Amino acid sequence: MVEYLLATDEQRELAELAGQICEKELAPQIKALEAANNGLGAYPWDAHHKLADAGLYAMNVPKAYGGRDLGNVTRAMVMEEISKTDCGFAFSFRGLGDKFDTILNSHISEEEKKAWAERILRGDAGGAFALTEPEAGSDASALQSTAVKDGNEWVINGTKCMINNAGTASYFGVFAWTDKSVSAGKGVTCFLVESDRDGVRIPEPDDMMGLKLMNCGGIILEDVRVPEDHIVGELGRGFSTAMGKLDVARPFNAAFTCGAAQRAIDEAVKYANERKQFGKYIIEHQGIAFKLAELQMKVDAARAMLYYAMEAGDKGIPLGRLASATKAEAIELCVAVAFDAIQILGGYGVRKEYPLEKILRDLRAYTVMGGTGEIQRKIVAKTMMIKH
Numbered sequence: 001m002v003e004y005l006l007a008t009d010e011q012r013e014l015a016e017l018a019g020q021i022c023e024k025e026l027a028p029q030i031k032a033l034e035a036a037n038n039g040l041g042a043y044p045w046d047a048h049h050k051l052a053d054a055g056l057y058a059m060n061v062p063k064a065y066g067g068r069d070l071g072n073v074t075r076a077m078v079m080e081e082i083s084k085t086d087c088g089f090a091f092s093f094r095g096l097g098d099k100f101d102t103i104l105n106s107h108i109s110e111e112e113k114k115a116w117a118e119r120i121l122r123g124d125a126g127g128a129f130a131l132t133e134p135e136a137g138s139d140a141s142a143l144q145s146t147a148v149k150d151g152n153e154w155v156i157n158g159t160k161c162m163i164n165n166a167g168t169a170s171y172f173g174v175f176a177w178t179d180k181s182v183s184a185g186k187g188v189t190c191f192l193v194e195s196d197r198d199g200v201r202i203p204e205p206d207d208m209m210g211l212k213l214m215n216c217g218g219i220i221l222e223d224v225r226v227p228e229d230h231i232v233g234e235l236g237r238g239f240s241t242a243m244g245k246l247d248v249a250r251p252f253n254a255a256f257t258c259g260a261a262q263r264a265i266d267e268a269v270k271y272a273n274e275r276k277q278f279g280k281y282i283i284e285h286q287g288i289a290f291k292l293a294e295l296q297m298k299v300d301a302a303r304a305m306l307y308y309a310m311e312a313g314d315k316g317i318p319l320g321r322l323a324s325a326t327k328a329e330a331i332e333l334c335v336a337v338a339f340d341a342i343q344i345l346g347g348y349g350v351r352k353e354y355p356l357e358k359i360l361r362d363l364r365a366y367t368v369m370g371g372t373g374e375i376q377r378k379i380v381a382k383t384m385m386i387k388h
């Protein structure tokens with residue numbers, strides 16, 4: 001069931017189709033996928049291709065390049081439904097597919113851009129956003145990667161970490177210093193780097209507590225040469241591109257958490273209507289009924305923030321404070337829901353045959369990725385400060 005009240009018929013159909021494909025193709029495989037690669041997990045390429053065949057991948061590719069050019073609201077709804085099966089997969093699937101702007105804003109030929117679009121829309125290619133480094137997390141301006149001009153090429157060196165789709169993407173948007181004599185706002189450039197270029201090395205994916213279907217990890221760049229036309233946007237303006245991208249990307253994260261938290265509630269409601277203690281269904285004990293009501297109210301509030309932000313994004317309104325407020329508040333509400341939903345199932349809540357412990361493991365990282373809750377509070381608080 002699609003929870004977004006204002007959905008159009010088309011949005012509802014797309015979201016429901018995505019949910020059905022995941023329920024049929026992905027859900028039965030999840031345990032095996034989580035256990036694959038000695039517990040590091042595996043990205044489900046089968047489900048990825050089934051969704052791509054149904055036209056649900058890379059839905060923001062412009063029509064001029066053969067895509068559907070669908071907005072944030074529609075894509076968020078589709079991701080919510082996919083997240084009801086696995087919010088880590090949804091995050092990676094969306095991350096891979098929605099990075100066509102890296103290609104589009106590079107200076108490669110139109111022919112090359114069209115060829116990339118074709119591969120992407122077939123589900124055979126995708127991108128990643130490579131900003132974070134071991135010494136540059138919240139403070140992204142502390143990055144150390146460099147790009148040095150050599151004739152008509154740039155030579156890139158650096159180490160990226162915690163990059164979603166490091167091992168599954170076919171190209172990266174890599175941020176590196178091109179001029180260290182100025183600030184990051186003027187001296188960092190974004191480069192289109194294909195994953196099969198000489199000098200690109202991908203270590204084993206990160207071993208995380210959850211998100212096992214997400215391929216997240218490092219990218220090592222050793223004397224990687226890219227032609228000049230691989231600059232994305234303008235030379236030296238990469239940092240503002242990165243920050244600008246986060247404006248809608250940050251609140252978009254709530255789509256994954258709303259879907260997963262809603263699934264946790266649905267499971268808890270089902271259980272509470274089946275489990276009897278003290279001679280009645282546990283939902284008939286007011287303590288449980290009120291707890292369930294509170295969980296639903298939290299996700300409804302998170303969803304309202306999410307779609308308010310997505311709608312504003314679709315209208316081209318800069319989100320500013322709302323981006324960070326949604327990233328922090330909506331996501332924390334959903335993580336709290338996942339934590340509390342376990343309580344409804346008592347001892348069964350923490351057992352692996354029920355999906356609730358996995359939902360909590362998967363959701364926990366969302367308060368960090370895309371910018372931590374503390375940094376979002378810092379951004380919101382800054383809008384309230386008067387210079388004295």
Ligand SMILES: Cc1cc2nc3c(=O)[nH]c(=O)nc-3n(C[C@H](O)[C@H](O)[C@H](O)COP(=O)(O)OP(=O)(O)OC[C@H]3O[C@@H](n4cnc5c(N)ncnc54)[C@H](O)[C@@H]3O)c2cc1C
Pocket residue numbers: 128129130131132136137138139161162163164165211216365368369370371372373374375378
């Ligand atoms: C699953 C996952 C996927 C990710 N995907 C990507 C990706 O695709 N691309 C990418 O570039 N990055 C990605 N990241 C990285 C993510 O953006 C960073 O983890 C995040 O920005 C925080 O950086 P850090 O982990 O180095 O923590 P740190 O910055 O070291 O922060 C540690 C703690 O200190 C707090 N802190 C730091 N500075 C302040 C301050 N000024 N005031 C108050 N508190 C502060 C933080 O909030 C946090 O609690 C991903 C991370 C995860 C976990």
